[in-house]
Each structure stands twice: as structure tokens, then as C-alpha cells.
Amino acid sequence: MQSESAAEPTVLIVGSGPAGLFAACELVRHGVTPRIVESRLEPHHETRGTALQPAVLELIDRGGLIEPFLDASVHIKRVHVLGPGLQQLAEMTLANIGCKYEHQCSLPQWHTEAILREHLESCGVRIEYGTQVKAIEDDPAGLRVTVEAGGREEVFTTSYVLGAGGAHSITRHSMHEHLAGDTYGGRYIVADMKHRLPYQPECGRVIVGAEGFVLVSPLPDERWLIFVNRDEADTRSELPSAAELSELLNRRAGVDLGMHDLRWASYFNMHMRAAERLSDGRRFLLGDAAHLSSPMGGEGINAAFMDAADIAWKLALVVHGSGKPALLDSYAAERGAADHHVLEVSNEIHNAVMELIAMCRDGMPTLPPADPVKGMAIVRRRSMLDVSYAGSALVGEASAAVEGPAPGERFPVRHRLSGTGHHVIVFGEAPRLDHLRARWNGLVSVVDASSEGFDASAAGVPNGGAILVRPDGFIGFRAAPADEATMAALDAHLASYLVPGSHQAV
Numbered sequence: 001m002q003s004e005s006a007a008e009p010t011v012l013i014v015g016s017g018p019a020g021l022f023a024a025c026e027l028v029r030h031g032v033t034p035r036i037v038e039s040r041l042e043p044h045h046e047t048r049g050t051a052l053q054p055a056v057l058e059l060i061d062r063g064g065l066i067e068p069f070l071d072a073s074v075h076i077k078r079v080h081v082l083g084p085g086l087q088q089l090a091e092m093t094l095a096n097i098g099c100k101y102e103h104q105c106s107l108p109q110w111h112t113e114a115i116l117r118e119h120l121e122s123c124g125v126r127i128e129y130g131t132q133v134k135a136i137e138d139d140p141a142g143l144r145v146t147v148e149a150g151g152r153e154e155v156f157t158t159s160y161v162l163g164a165g166g167a168h169s170i171t172r173h174s175m176h177e178h179l180a181g182d183t184y185g186g187r188y189i190v191a192d193m194k195h196r197l198p199y200q201p202e203c204g205r206v207i208v209g210a211e212g213f214v215l216v217s218p219l220p221d222e223r224w225l226i227f228v229n230r231d232e233a234d235t236r237s238e239l240p241s242a243a244e245l246s247e248l249l250n251r252r253a254g255v256d257l258g259m260h261d262l263r264w265a266s267y268f269n270m271h272m273r274a275a276e277r278l279s280d281g282r283r284f285l286l287g288d289a290a291h292l293s294s295p296m297g298g299e300g301i302n303a304a305f306m307d308a309a310d311i312a313w314k315l316a317l318v319v320h321g322s323g324k325p326a327l328l329d330s331y332a333a334e335r336g337a338a339d340h341h342v343l344e345v346s347n348e349i350h351n352a353v354m355e356l357i358a359m360c361r362d363g364m365p366t367l368p369p370a371d372p373v374k375g376m377a378i379v380r381r382r383s384m385l386d387v388s389y390a391g392s393a394l395v396g397e398a399s400a401a402v403e404g405p406a407p408g409e410r411f412p413v414r415h416r417l418s419g420t421g422h423h424v425i426v427f428g429e430a431p432r433l434d435h436l437r438a439r440w441n442g443l444v445s446v447v448d449a450s451s452e453g454f455d456a457s458a459a460g461v462p463n464g465g466a467i468l469v470r471p472d473g474f475i476g477f478r479a480a481p482a483d484e485a486t487m488a489a490l491d492a493h494l495a496s497y498l499v500p501g502s503h504q505a506v
């Protein structure tokens with residue numbers, strides 16, 4: 001049976017993986033209730049993407065959800081690279097990375113999804129399981145969507161679709177987009193097991209040898225996520241038994257790892273792929289629907305969270321009539337560049353591991369002495385703290401170049417800003433503040449830096465000035481010094497994508 005229903009709700013989310021769930025959480029926080037459909041009949045119980053990076057923990061913190069993640073996870077503070085015989089080759093530590101969170105939170109993906117789902121349920125948002133989107137077509141009233149649930153077809157129109165359906169996204173297909181790029185050679189196994197090595201759970205390990213690698217990453221309950229490359233000659237389609245997998249891991253590590261209690265395992269391929277267009281103005285691609293990176297970088301699930309956070313505040317402002325279409329255009333520009341950066345970082349890590357394997361074939365690899373400055377830059381890249389939206393139309397400045405975070409970079413203490421609106425943080429005196437308050441009432445809060453204890457140098461205005469911090473905690477504009485001309489430029493910047501006097505609650 002087919003039925004036509006009214007053009008509600010305004011926002012449809014396709015898929016309840018991490019991207020769809022976090023987008024829904026963020027939309028709700030910004031005052032928009034989406035409809036969210038999921039083709040699975042019920043939640044899955046797969047371990048998959050486990051490590052949440054420091055920059056993503058900040059986003060989760062801003063979303064008011066950090067406590068359950070901190071409680072449910074192990075906190076990974078270091079990663080060791082080990083060579084044959086488990087000899088340590090390198091260490092990456094997350095200490096002093098310039099972030100409130102100096103660790104990753106590691107927990108199974110099903111648990112991450114459960115936390116987000118429970119939050120949505122507590123907000124009255126129900127995920128429609130067993131509901132598959134079959135088609136998304138252009139319609140004069142928006143987008144015409146066909147879904148099938150329990151053998152019944154429903155057709156409705158919606159204003160916007162967030163395509164969070166994973167690698168085989170129907171939203172992406174409806175945009176005639178594909179994931180361009182490459183698939184890495186080889187086949188890989190991911191598993192959730194226990195081992196008998198005396199390892200502390202605050203440290204992940206990558207073990208390399210002449211035949212390949214094993215990645216051993218801690219999970220709660222003394223469990224470990226294991227990645228391993230298969231033997232080249234092994235082309236079986238069925239998964240190895242627990243004993244075969246244990247034997248493979250021991251060969252890769254060169255010692256008896258004592259693996260046991262296999263809970264979940266899967267084959268997977270590694271990709272470096274992205275869609276060329278993340279949006280057509282009404283459809284937006286998020287997470288694996290938009291890009292696939294090597295899990296060796298551990299950034300796939302994290303990029304999904306970042307995509308979700310970026311589109312949610314922009315879409316909410318537009319849905320409320322407070323944002324201009326330029327705001328939505330910026331999603332593809334900003335996340336497209338950031339997602340390509342994720343692919344590059346994951347590719348660097350992937351290639352570094354492959355180079356170490358090649359070196360092991362000639363004996364014990366020797367690495368150059370660690371350079372602390374380069375090392376910190378690598379750790380910050382790995383932690384996704386170096387994401388910058390510089391060059392976006394939503395980022396500007398009227399100031400001389402100075403040291404410190406530039407417009408487009410994250411405000412380093414963004415976790416200290418509350419609410420869902422923009423903030424203008426003023427360091428010292430600034431003109432036009434009453435005008436700003438009146439014109440952007442409800443959309444922008446003006447904050448006196450001295451009363452909040454914000455540091456001018458850390459904000460990129462060592463000699464005073466004003467910065468605009470966007471709802472996602474990124475610096476949108478810098479006015480330094482804060483005089484009539486630069487503050488007028490900040491005001492004009494806001495007017496390029498916000499509607500004055502539209503009074504959204506901050």
C-alpha cells in the first residue's frame with residue numbers, strides 16, 4: 001500500500017550509525033527534532049571503530065554527553081610501536097597536546113551508539129528501526145523520500161536529508177556521487193579478544209614484523225581490539241577459527257600473545273576514498289557515506305562525529321530562519337577539506353606501518369632520534385586537533401597576522417563556552433558592542449575575556465582585540481585591534497550568513 005503524508009518533519013536522517021546518531025543529538029541540542037530511520041531491525045553488537053580522539057571528546061563535551069563516554073571507556077594515553085621480539089621502536093604520548101582531554105576514549109562502537117541512542121530516547125526521539133530508505137528524489141516541495149517498513153511503503157517530502165547510511169549510502173547514490181579513490185592492497189581481520197600479556201589498558205600497541213602487523217588496542221573489561229593482516233595466500237571467505245586466528249597473531253608478533261575469548265571478528269578492506277560533492281544544498285553526506293579512511297588511522301568514526309557536529313548547528317540556524325543559505329554551502333567546503341585531511345593523516349600512518357614492515361624484512365628497523373617538535377605536531381594531527389576551516393567563507397579576519405590560533409582553527413578552551421550560539425570574546429576595550437548585542441540578540445553572546453579569565457595570547461590576540469567563536473568552537477573571525485573598522489568587519493561577517501533580529505535562543 002502507498003500513502004502520501006504531509007511535508008514533515010523538516011530534517012530526515014538516513015542511518016543510525018555514529019554519524020546519524022550524533023547528528024540527531026546535536027540537532028536536538030540546537031532545537032530541531034529530526035526524523036531518523038534505520039534499515040536494521042535492531043541495534044548491532046559489533047566492536048568496529050573504538051577510539052574517540054581528543055578533538056572529538058571536546059565536541060562530545062560541548063554536546064553535554066561526555067560523562068557516560070568517560071565512564072564507559074578505557075583512556076588510552078600512549079601508543080607504542082614494537083618491532084620483532086616486542087622491542088620498542090617508538091612511543092606516541094598524548095600528554096601536553098593542548099586539549100582538556102589528553103587521552104583517547106576507547107569503547108566498542110555498539111556502546112558508543114547505545115549512549116547516543118539512550119540520550120536521544122531521553123529527549124523523546126525514537127529511531128525507526130526496520131525502515132529502509134528506497135529512493136530520494138527532487139521535488140518542488142523539497143525532497144521526495146520513499147521508505148519501506150514491514151512491507152509497507154511510505155512516501156513523504158522533507159526539506160533536508162542527512163545521508164548517514166554508511167559506505168553504501170542511498171543518499172549519495174541519489175546525488176549521483178561515488179566514493180572516488182583507492183582501496184589498499186591486502187585483506188585484514190579485526191577482532192575483539194582477550195590476551196595474556198601484562199599490558200596496561202592505557203597504552204595501545206602496534207607490533208610490526210617481516211610478515212605484517214598486529215594492532216592491539218585496549219577496550220573496557222580487559223578486552224582488546226585486534227587488527228591483523230591476513231596471509232597473502234589465504235583467500236578463504238569464511239573467517240578463521242579462534243585457534244587459527246591466535247596462531248596467525250602469534251606469528252605476526254613473534255611471541256605467544258595468549259589470545260583467547262574471541263567475541264567478534266570480521267574481514268575488512270581498507271580504503272582511501274571520498275565523495276567529490278558532500279552536498280547539493282538539500283542533501284548532506286556524513287561519515288562513511290562521504291569518506292572511507294584506513295582504520296589504521298583510527299579516524300573513520302571520529303570524522304563521522306565531526307561531520308555531524310558541523311552540519312547540525314548550521315542546519316538548525318537555517319531551519320529556525322536565522323541562517324542564510326551560505327551557511328549550508330559551507331558544510332561541503334569545510335568538511336570536504338577536513339575529510340581529505342583525515343584521509344591524508346590515515347594514509348601517512350598506514351604507510352608508516354607498511355614501511356616498518358618492509359624494514360623488518362632487512363632486520364631490526366632503526367628510527368631516527370625523536371624530534372619533540374615534530375613529534376608533538378604528529379600527535380596533534382593524530383588527535384585531530386589541527387583541523388582548520390581557514391579559507392572557508394565562514395572564516396575571516398580584520399587584523400595583522402600574529403602568533404596563536406588563526407581564524408578557522410579551534411578555540412583552544414572551547415569547552416568553557418556554553419550554549420548553542422556564537423560568542424564574541426573581547427580582550428580589552430572594543431567599540432560597537434551595544435550595537436552587536438542589539439543586532440544579534442539571541443544569536444551572539446558578547447563575553448568580556450577578563451571576567452572569564454581567557455588568555456589573549458592563547459586566543460590569537462596577544463595585543464587585545466575580539467574573536468568570534470562559532471557554535472562548534474572554531475574561531476570564525478578575528479578583529480585586532482578591536483577598532484571601529486575591524487568591529488564593523490566582524491559585524492558584516494556575521495551578516496554574511498546570519499539573519500539579524502531572528503532571535504534564536506542562545
Ligand SMILES: Cc1cc2nc3c(=O)[nH]c(=O)nc-3n(C[C@H](O)[C@H](O)[C@H](O)COP(=O)(O)OP(=O)(O)OC[C@H]3O[C@@H](n4cnc5c(N)ncnc54)[C@H](O)[C@@H]3O)c2cc1C
Pocket residue numbers: 014015016017018019020037038039040048049050051109131132133134164165166167168169170190266267268286287288289295297298299300301302304
Ligand atoms: C569491520 C569494521 C571494522 C572497523 N574498524 C574501525 C576502527 O577500528 N576504527 C575506526 O575508526 N573505524 C573503524 N571502522 C569504521 C567505522 O565503523 C565507521 O567509520 C563508522 O561506523 C562510520 O559511521 P557511519 O555512521 O558513517 O556509518 P555506519 O556505522 O555504517 O552506519 C550507517 C547506518 O545506516 C544504515 N543504513 C544504510 N542504508 C540505509 C537505508 N537506505 N535506509 C536506512 N538505513 C540505512 C545502516 O544499517 C547503518 O546502521 C570499521 C568498520 C568496519 C565495517
